Amino acid sequence: EDQVTQSPEALRLQEGESSSLNCSYTVSGLRGLFWYRQDPGKGPEFLFTLYSAGEEKEKERLKATLTKKESFLHITAPKPEDSATYLCAVQDSGSNYKLTFGKGTLLTVNP
Amino acid sequence: DGGITQSPKYLFRKEGQNVTLSCEQNLNHDAMYWYRQDPGQGLRLIYYSQIVNDFQKGDIAEGYSVSREKKESFPLTVTSAQKNPTAFYLCASSSDRGSGGYTFGSGTRLTVV
Numbered sequence: 209e210d211q212v213t214q215s216p217e218a219l220r221l222q223e224g225e226s227s228s229l230n231c232s233y234t235v236s237g238l239r240g241l242f243w244y245r246q247d248p249g250k251g252p253e254f255l256f257t258l259y260s261a262g263e264e265k266e267k268e269r270l271k272a273t274l275t276k277k278e279s280f281l282h283i284t285a286p287k288p289e290d291s292a293t294y295l296c297a298v299q300d301s302g303s304n305y306k307l308t309f310g311k312g313t314l315l316t317v318n319p
Numbered sequence: 320d321g322g323i324t325q326s327p328k329y330l331f332r333k334e335g336q337n338v339t340l341s342c343e344q345n346l347n348h349d350a351m352y353w354y355r356q357d358p359g360q361g362l363r364l365i366y367y368s369q370i371v372n373d374f375q376k377g378d379i380a381e382g383y384s385v386s387r388e389k390k391e392s393f394p395l396t397v398t399s400a401q402k403n404p405t406a407f408y409l410c411a412s413s414s415d416r417g418s419g420g421y422t423f424g425s426g427t428r429l430t431v432v
Contacts, residue, residue: 212361242420251325251409251423252362295362305350305369305413306377307421309361 210235210300212310220316221286229281229313231296239301241279243272246293246312255281255294286317321346325410325424331432332397332404340395340427342410349414351393352421355379356407365408368393397429405431 211234221227233241240259244252256265258274265272269290271282281294293314297307323344332338344351350369354362364377368387382401387393393412397404407428411421 240420244420244423249407249426249428251323251411251425252421254420254422257420297362305352305367306364309354311359311361 210298210303210308212296212298212308214294214296214310214313216313217311218314218316220318221283223287223317223319224285226282226284226286228283229294229315231279231281231310232277233279233296233298235298235300235308237301239299241274242297242299242307243279243281244295244297246295248293252295283315286315288317288319291315291317323410323412323422323424325408325427327427328425330427330429332429333432335399337396337398338429340397340408340410340429342393342395342424343391344393344410344412344422344424345391346412346414346422347390348412348422349390350412351387352411352413353377353383353385353393353395354409354411356409356426362409365395404429 213232215230243255246252256272261276263274269284273280293312295312297309326341352367353365363379365383366385368374384396409426410424413421
């Protein structure tokens with residue numbers, strides 16, 4: 209059974225204080241790993257897809273990396289508007305279409 | 320702009336009632352999904368559909384039903400058999416077997432009164 213574990217559950221940063229979120233996963237074969245951002249009361253917004261170990265993707269202050277067992281979402285010099293819940297999901301190569309999600313990390317960036 | 324529209328945004332259900340949540344997409348995506356989100360839990364898959372007139376149960380299908388009569392539409396009915404329906408419901412769609420990720424709607428919050 210596919211499993212996704214995100215840590216920490218919650219993270220509070222000061223504006224400009226860089227940090228990383230972790231996503232550990234267990235799948236029989238990885239088709240893709242996905243990062244989403246979710247604001248309160250809204251649907252998740254797609255950020256990145258990573259397909260193979262060693263791959264990196266960047267968008268503004270966010271950088272996602274992937275190893276064979278985990279992914280990191282690095283946040284450089286965060287701003288208050290980066291406050292949100294960040295969700296990680298994996299797609300097993302043996303399962304058409306289905307994504308398995310972690311519980312998310314609630315990030316709060318204080319000014 | 321292409322996207323997914325969920326309605327209503329808020330829905331209240333009385334005990335014993337069935338309610339239907341709407342989901343429409345104009346992305347020309349083949350696959351559509353319904354997830355449920357509860358506080359402190361990850362998104363859990365209720366049903367998904369890969370093509371018109373076909374759908375499969377997800378991990379928590381009991382008490383729910385769906386239909387897929389049109390490519391653009393995938394309504395979810397929460398039946399009276401669902402004992403704990405209060406949750407945030409998210410509809411999503413994808414192409415290419417989901418390998419490019421999902422596009423989500425803005426969600427429907429269902430509350431039992």
